[in-house]
Amino acid sequence: MAVLLGLTVPVAAQPVVSKTYSYFTIGGKTAEELDSELERRGPLTRHTGARHPGATEIKFGGEVSYVDRGGRCSIGAVKVTVRTHIILPRWRNRNAATGNLARIWDALSADIKRHEERHAEIARTHARTLEAKLRAIRPANSCDILEGKVGEISREAIEAHDREQIRFDAIESKNFDRRIMRVLKNRSGAGD
Incomplete structure (x- = not known):
């Protein structure tokens, strides 16, 4: 009875989220050297096959249980x-x-982190959406059908x-120069 009640009441989707950080070290004493170091030492991403000044690795997982009762199968725990x-x-x-190089680095570093x-926030949002959709799956005639869904x-x-x-x-790369110039301008106290 409690299982059936739990299935009819909407449950807030709360995925299990973890976030970790690591760093790679670069050298350089000019803006050109910093740029070169980022290109040479930045993480290599599978998606683009290129090095980037930062990266976010994302891994989705989870478990779904099924409740088979009276010829009907329902989603249990998600x-x-x-x-x-x-x-x-x-x-x-x-x-x-x-001076200038410090301001450039601070702006660039903050932008890379942001x-x-x-990217991590987008992943969390999609995890919540996925969990809600899985919880909302209606009972079916068999657990095989539900497993397929x-x-x-x-x-x-x-x-x-x-x-x-x-x-x-795509949006970020298109707006990078304008965004960095705005950040530099704001950090130097010039305002907009």
């Missing part, structure tokens, strides 16, 4: 997990930097997630 690992640059010469944090919904959710991540990167 647990969606998403693990994000953010990789950021660390400039070993930052403490010795002065960008990667947004779980697989289909999961595939669609991951594809939607991947599309949104790609769209976000």
